Structures are given as C-alpha cells and as structure tokens.
Amino acid sequence: MVQFSAARLDASFSALSDATRRGVLEQLGRSDASITELADTFHMTLTGMKKHVCILEQAGLVTTQKVGRVRTCRLGLHGLEEEAAWIEGRRQIWNARFDALDHVVEALKRKETRDGQSDR
Amino acid sequence: MVQFSAARLDASFSALSDATRRGVLEQLGRSDASITELADTFHMTLTGMKKHVCILEQAGLVTTQKVGRVRTCRLGLHGLEEEAAWIEGRRQIWNARFDALDHVVEALKRKETRDGQSDR
DNA sequence: CTAACACTGAACCATATGGTACAGTTTTCT
DNA sequence: AGAAAACTGTACCATATGGTTCAGTGTTAG
Numbered sequence: 620m621v622q623f624s625a626a627r628l629d630a631s632f633s634a635l636s637d638a639t640r641r642g643v644l645e646q647l648g649r650s651d652a653s654i655t656e657l658a659d660t661f662h663m664t665l666t667g668m669k670k671h672v673c674i675l676e677q678a679g680l681v682t683t684q685k686v687g688r689v690r691t692c693r694l695g696l697h698g699l700e701e702e703a704a705w706i707e708g709r710r711q712i713w714n715a716r717f718d719a720l721d722h723v724v725e726a727l728k729r730k731e732t733r734d735g736q737s738d739r
Numbered sequence: 740m741v742q743f744s745a746a747r748l749d750a751s752f753s754a755l756s757d758a759t760r761r762g763v764l765e766q767l768g769r770s771d772a773s774i775t776e777l778a779d780t781f782h783m784t785l786t787g788m789k790k791h792v793c794i795l796e797q798a799g800l801v802t803t804q805k806v807g808r809v810r811t812c813r814l815g816l817h818g819l820e821e822e823a824a825w826i827e828g829r830r831q832i833w834n835a836r837f838d839a840l841d842h843v844v845e846a847l848k849r850k851e852t853r854d855g856q857s858d859r
Numbered sequence: 860c861t862a863a864c865a866c867t868g869a870a871c872c873a874t875a876t877g878g879t880a881c882a883g884t885t886t887t888c889t
Numbered sequence: 890a891g892a893a894a895a896c897t898g899t900a901c902c903a904t905a906t907g908g909t910t911c912a913g914t915g916t917t918a919g
Contacts, residue, residue, distance in 0.1 A: 625758045636753035637877085638745045641825075648832035655895060665896065667878055674876095688886045688895045698833040699826045705761075706823045712768035713818040757907085775865060785866060787908055794906095808865045808916045 623705055627679075631702050634678035639663070640671050644694070647681060651693040743825055747799075751822050754798035759783070760791050764814070767801060771813040 634640055639661050646652055646660060658668035672692055675681040680695045754760055759781050766772055766780060778788035792812055795801040800815045 625761075628761065629756055629758060632752050633756035636749055636756055638749060639877090641745075641748065644829060648829065648836060653895080663877095664879065666880085666898085669897075670877075685896085688884095690896065694833055694836055699830050703823070703826045703830060706819045706826060709764060709768065710819050710823060713814055716768060716814055759907090773865080783907095784909065786868085786910085789867075790907075805866085808914095810866070 623701065627701055628705060630678040631680060631699070634674050634680055635702075637671070640675055643668075643671060643675060643692075644680060647692060647694050651691050653689050653691055655689075657692065743821060747821055748825060750798040751800060751819070754794050754800055755822075757791070760795055763788075763791060763795060763812075764800060767812060767814050771811050773809050773811055775809075777812065 642661060643657055646657065652660075654665055654668055654672060657672070658665050661668065672681065672683060672690075675692075676683060676695075678695075679697050680699075681692050682695050683690050683692045685691075762781060763777055766777065772780075774785055774788055774792060777792070778785050781788065792801065792803060792810075796803060796815070798815075799817050800819075801812050802815050803810050803812045805811075
C-alpha cells in the first residue's frame with residue numbers, strides 16, 4: 620500500500636479545485652504552451668495566469684522552462700498517480716460500505732415489517 | 740464519454756483538498772459517526788467540525804440525518820466516480836504525451852549528435 | 860422539572876485565494 | 890539604438906477558508 624503524503628494531496632487537490640487550472644491541464648494535454656498563450660485562452664492577465672501556473676508547478680502537475688523571454692509550460696513528470704490511488708482506495712471502501720448498507724437496509728425492512736404487523 | 744460538471748469538480752476537489760476532511764471520509768469509511776465523535780477525533784470544536792461536514796455534504800461526499808439530538812454522518816450515495824473518471828481521463832492523455840515526448844527526446848538526441856558532428 | 864447533551868447560528872479573526880494594476884527586466888525585432 | 894514582447898515582482902482588493910467563542914434550541918436522562 621502506498622503511503623499518502625497529506626501535503627502532496629493538499630497541494631494537488633487544491634490545485635485541481637479551480638476550473639481555470641483544470642482547463643490549463645487540458646490545454647497542456649493537447650500541447651505545450653507559453654504563459655501568454657494560456658492567459659489569452661482564459662482571458663486573464665499574464666500575472667494572473669502566472670499565479671495559476673506557479674500553483675500547478677508547486678503541486679508537481681506542470682513543469683516550466685524559460686528559454687529567451689518565453690516560459691514554456693508542459694505537463695509535470697509525476698502525473699496524478701498518487702491522487703488516482705487515493706481516490707481508488709476510497710472508492711473500494713465506499714463500495715464495500717454500500718454492499719454492507721444493502722444488508723442493513725434489508726434488515727431494517729424486515730424489522731419494520733415485523734414491527735408494523737406486531738406493534739403500534 | 741461523461742460530461743464533467745465544473746461546479747461538481749470544483750466542490751469535490753476543494754472538499755478533498757483539506758486533510759481533516761479526507762480524514763473524516765476515512766473515518767466514515769470505517770463506520771458512521773456523529774458530529775461530536777468526528778470533532779473528538781480531530782480535536783476540534785463542534786462548530787468547526789460541523790462546517791467541514793457541511794462542505795462534504797454540499798460536495799455530495801457525505802449525507803447526514805438527524806435523529807433526536809444526534810446528527811449521524813455517513814458516506815454519500817454518489818462516491819467519487821466523476822472525480823475518478825476525470826483523473827483517469829487526464830492520466831491517459833498524460834501518458835500519451837510522455838510516450839510522444841520520448842520520441843521527441845530521441846529525435847532531439849539524434850539531431851544534437853548530428854549537429855555536434857557536422858556543425859559548429 | 861432540571862440538568863446535561865448535541866447540535867446550530869451568528870459574529871469574529873487571521874490567513875489564503877483569485878484576480879487586478881503598475882512598474883520594472885530581459886529578449887527580440889527593425 | 891529604440892521599441893515591442895514576454896515575462897516578473899510588488900502592491901492592492903474583495904471574497905473565501907478554517908478556525909474560534911458565545912449564545913441559543915431542541916432532546917434526553919434522572
């Protein structure tokens with residue numbers, strides 16, 4: 620089992636919680652882009668887009684490289700593996716809980732039926 | 740393909756970006772719990788924990804039900820399917836990009852070698 | 860009936876977030 | 890050299906976040 624780093628998950632889920640930043644990831648999935656190109660796409664100032672890129676960079680989701688006056692942004696080396704793993708772990712427990720819940724619901728139904736017939 | 744709702748993803752990734760709330764989900768995965776129990780586990784006031792639970796509830800990740808004076812929290816009906824799907828979609832593009840990148844790197848290496856030999 | 864319990868709502872606080880404008884700096888084009 | 894491009898850093902703003910305290914409200918146990 621993987622050991623999840625709270626700080627990593629904090630950073631990446633927080634980075635993913637903004638629609639603009641998710642959009643940047645999608646655009647970078649199609650091709651690398653400069654800050655200016657990203658800022659144009661999302662109708663935002665350079666300064667504003669730079670902040671988003673910094674956040675994505677700190678979360679390890681993108682890397683950047685400055686050549687001449689242009690900073691090129693691309694998808695980060697480590698993808699979303701840890702995040703995917705965390706969510707998958709939760710989903711398994713989730714499903715197990717609901718299987719169990721089905722049984723509880725069954726039991727409650729039977730109990731209610733019995734109570735309804737015998738009592739009140 | 741699923742149509743992702745930006746608002747949904749905003750809410751759930753934002754909810755998941757806090758370690759306390761991820762902890763609450765883990766605890767609820769083991770068993771349902773009251774606000775008081777959760778507040779005790781995370782050494783927090785009732786009011787503080789209530790807020791976290793509200794955020795998780797609005798994100799659809801937990802549901803609650805008040806019986807008498809106790810509000811019981813459990814995992815929400817809709818698990819993390821949309822979030823998992825979004826991340827998986829990204830991961831596929833990620834990997835495709837890196838496969839492509841490998842080829843680019845190869846090409847660059849060959850080009851550099853050639854240039855180094857023939858020119859400058 | 861009274862006290863304790865479990866929450867709930869409002870107000871407050873410090874800090875973080877998402878955006879802006881403006882004033883540089885470094886590169887590139889002519 | 891001079892102008893334009895592409896960032897970068899700082900300061901500013903409004904709002905959101907994560908937490909608290911305090912003062913209720915409804916529920917349950919004795």
